[in-house]
Amino acid sequence: MNHEKALVEEAKKKAALAAVKHVKDSFIVGLGSGSTAAYAIEALGERVKHEKLRLLAVPTSYQAFLLAVKHGIAITTLDEHPEIDVTIDGADQIDAELNLIKGMGAALAREKIVASASKLNIIIADESKKVRVLGENNHPVPVEVLPFAINPVKRKIEALGGKAILREGKGKLGPVITDNGNAIIDAVFGLIGKAAELELKLKMIPGVIETGLFVNFADIAYIGTSSTVEKIERIRHQ
Numbered sequence: 612m613n614h615e616k617a618l619v620e621e622a623k624k625k626a627a628l629a630a631v632k633h634v635k636d637s638f639i640v641g642l643g644s645g646s647t648a649a650y651a652i653e654a655l656g657e658r659v660k661h662e663k664l665r666l667l668a669v670p671t672s673y674q675a676f677l678l679a680v681k682h683g684i685a686i687t688t689l690d691e692h693p694e695i696d697v698t699i700d701g702a703d704q705i706d707a708e709l710n711l712i713k714g715m716g717a718a719l720a721r722e723k724i725v726a727s728a729s730k731l732n733i734i735i736a737d738e739s740k741k742v743r744v745l746g747e748n749n750h751p752v753p754v755e756v757l758p759f760a761i762n763p764v765k766r767k768i769e770a771l772g773g774k775a776i777l778r779e780g781k782g783k784l785g786p787v788i789t790d791n792g793n794a795i796i797d798a799v800f801g802l803i804g805k806a807a808e809l810e811l812k813l814k815m816i817p818g819v820i821e822t823g824l825f826v827n828f829a830d831i832a833y834i835g836t837s838s839t840v841e842k843i844e845r846i847r848h849q
């Protein structure tokens with residue numbers, strides 16, 4: 612691993628370690644997806660092992676499920692535990708109000724469901740994820756779509772001013788298929804001034820299952836650098 616990459620991994624780990632401190636004995640924990648969330652799952656596994664924490668976890672993806680099993684964290688479901696004490700998850704972009712773009716790992720639908728069932732949502736990331744405005748650098752909004760509706764949804768996203776690209780798999784020919792059996796359209800809108808408005812418009816398109824815009828979900832973000840961790844708390848507007 613080159614030096615720069617090692618520093619980024621260190622930053623992700625630091626953010627993850629800060630977040631897992633919020634977890635207490637007997638908690639129901641939402642496990643996020645992605646490389647940063649993976650560090651949190653590993654650190655939670657360590658706490659289960661050394662502090663004998665009795666946790667039950669709801670994974671947001673097959674990746675998170677396998678990591679939980681690997682690190683000795685017991686699994687539960689939203690059917691058994693519809694209320695989660697704390698969820699720790701990563702993000703692709705984070706603005707100053709803690710609005711997010713998520714879903715580059717294609718787990719956005721379950722991530723949003725788990726976040727909406729959580730009393731506390733903690734986001735962990737390295738500092739490259741912080742942006743002034745969501746959509747910076749033409750970052751796409753991932754949109755999970757019923758396969759039957761791919762083309763009509765693409766056309767409707769384009770009518771909203773976005774560029775719609777069907778996400779292709781790596782290591783397999785053809786489109787990415789999510790854990791829910793759906794496709795992902797990456798929708799590029801440029802700078803997203805009104806994320807809540809865009810989110811509503813996208814959700815109104817028949818065939819759209821979920822979008823990667825997470826508005827007013829995150830409560831706390833831990834942003835790691837190679838030497839420190841910044842804590843940002845969401846200001847709640849009345």
Ligand code: 5RP
Binds near residue numbers: 643645701713715716
């Ligand atoms: C998956 C996600 C991830 O949390 C997001 O892509 C961040 O991943 P990473 O920590 O690997 O950068 O939303 O759907």
